[in-house]
Amino acid sequence: xxxxxxxxxxxxxxxxxxxxxxxxxxxxxxxxxxxxxxxxxxxxxxxxxxxxxxxxxxxxxxxxxxxxxxxxxxxxxxxxxxxxxxxxxxxxxxxxxxxxxxxxxxxxxxxxxxxxxxxxxxxxxxxxxxxxxxxxxxxxxxxxxxxxxxxxxxxxxxxxxxxxxxxxxxxxxxxxxxxxxxxxxxxxxxxxxxxxxxxxxxxxxxxxxxxxxxxxxxxxxxxxxxxxxxxxxxxxxxxxxxxxxxxxxxxxxxxxxxxxxxxxxxxxxxxxxxxxxxxxxxxxxxxxxxxxxxxxxxxxxxxx
Numbered sequence: 001x002x003x004x005x006x007x008x009x010x011x012x013x014x015x016x017x018x019x020x021x022x023x024x025x026x027x028x029x030x031x032x033x034x035x036x037x038x039x040x041x042x043x044x045x046x047x048x049x050x051x052x053x054x055x056x057x058x059x060x061x062x063x064x065x066x067x068x069x070x071x072x073x074x075x076x077x078x079x080x081x082x083x084x085x086x087x088x089x090x091x092x093x094x095x096x097x098x099x100x101x102x103x104x105x106x107x108x109x110x111x112x113x114x115x116x117x118x119x120x121x122x123x124x125x126x127x128x129x130x131x132x133x134x135x136x137x138x139x140x141x142x143x144x145x146x147x148x149x150x151x152x153x154x155x156x157x158x159x160x161x162x163x164x165x166x167x168x169x170x171x172x173x174x175x176x177x178x179x180x181x182x183x184x185x186x187x188x189x190x191x192x193x194x195x196x197x198x199x200x201x202x203x204x205x206x207x208x209x210x211x212x213x214x215x216x217x218x219x220x221x222x223x224x225x226x227x228x229x230x231x232x233x234x235x236x237x238x239x240x241x242x243x244x245x246x247x248x249x250x251x252x253x254x255x256x257x258x259x260x261x262x263x264x265x266x267x268x269x270x271x272x273x274x275x276x277x278x279x280x281x282x283x284x285x286x287x288x289x290x291x292x293x294x295x296x297x298x299x300x301x302x303x304x
Contacts, residue, residue: 010044011073013037014052018070021059074279093285094123099144102228103272104128106248108144111296118292122285135277141286143275144293146201151273155281157290159272160247160297163265164203167244167258169236179261182212189240190222193231196243202269203228203245211266232258247272247300272297 016026017037027034045052052066062070099108104126112124133143135154149156166185173179176188196204197219205219222240225231228248235242236257244258246265252258274290281287 004047006044006047007040010040010047013040014044014069015073015077017041017053017060018062018066018073021061023060071279075282078280078283093121094125095142095285095289096125096127096140097142097144097289098127098129098133098140100130100146101128102245102248103144103146105229106232106251107300110251114296115289115292119285119288122288124289133275135275138277141276141280141283142289145273145275146203147270147273148200149271149273151275153277154275155278157274157276157294159274159293160301161271162203162268163246164208164243164268165246165265166208166241166261167232167235167249167252168241168261169238170256170259172235172238172240173259173261177261182214182262185241185261186214186218190219191231191234191240191242192220192222192224193228193243194224194226196228200269202267203243205243207269208243208266250300 013026013030013032016029017023020026020029023034023037027037030037041052048065048069050065051063052069053060054063105128108126112126115122115124127140132145133140135141135143143154144159145151146162149158166179168176168188177184179185179188190205192205193203197206201207206216209216209219223234225234228245231242232244232248232252234240235244236252241261245268249258253260274293276286276290
């Protein structure tokens with residue numbers, strides 16, 4: 001038999017106390033006495049058969065059972081708020097997504113028409129930004145990141161791996177080729193993405209040189225540009241040879257604007273992840289978007 005739901009007044013009281021960590025502050029927000037709130041929580045704890053808070057002198061702290069209930073209540077309230085807004089104002093659900101600029105421009109943006117076709121009820125706001133988003137503050141709902149996978153306080157879902165290889169424009173390769181092995185790249189003018197060269201992503205010349213056993217002291221010979229988008233655009237314009245992540249050059253390789261110098265690919269140290277706060281990880285619009293991202297990533301890997 002389905003369990004009877006507790007009184008909604010008790011659930012509301014629990015959510016406010018859990019959020020504020022205080023019966024006194026919760027009573028001020030709800031405009032009821034702290035004693036009345038205490039009775040509601042006592043009734044809720046009796047209904048559930050567990051303690052939801054441990055009481056201290058000036059604050060209350062959620063128990064493990066209280067944490068589980070609070071997370072579920074927050075998710076439910078977010079879904080209710082979203083549905084009410086949609087019904088009351090005839091609005092579509094709106095997702096706020098942040099991604100690093102290179103990934104947003106080269107991988108995500110070309111695919112958004114496909115998402116809109118499948119989910120016309122969901123609007124998406126995209127912010128291209130290198131800054132780490134504070135998902136707990138709900139300024140954004142989902143963050144797409146290229147990193148090592150350690151993201152405390154949020155849920156990180158693996159999206160896809162990546163690989164690197166050198167690329168150049170067809171004209172540059174025709175004038176400076178052929179390239180038969182990695183050592184032939186040493187005589188070419190190299191374009192360095194300084195952002196990648198200074199991190200541990202493995203999406204850089206340093207990693208490619210190391211994997212191909214080339215002399216590391218010659219990596220810096222070339223032009224330094226800040227960012228993958230700049231480096232790839234310079235390569236496509238005929239400046240020289242750049243290191244490309246496969247995820248960023250799918251269209252350029254398909255159209256012939258860029259060509260690969262060698263067939264082999266080197267895996268990056270970092271992978272692509274979808275980050276979301278646990279409180280909304282089950283929210284249907286967010287879950288639909290994440291599932292779509294994973295499907296697109298699978299197709300991208302298969303095409304590569």
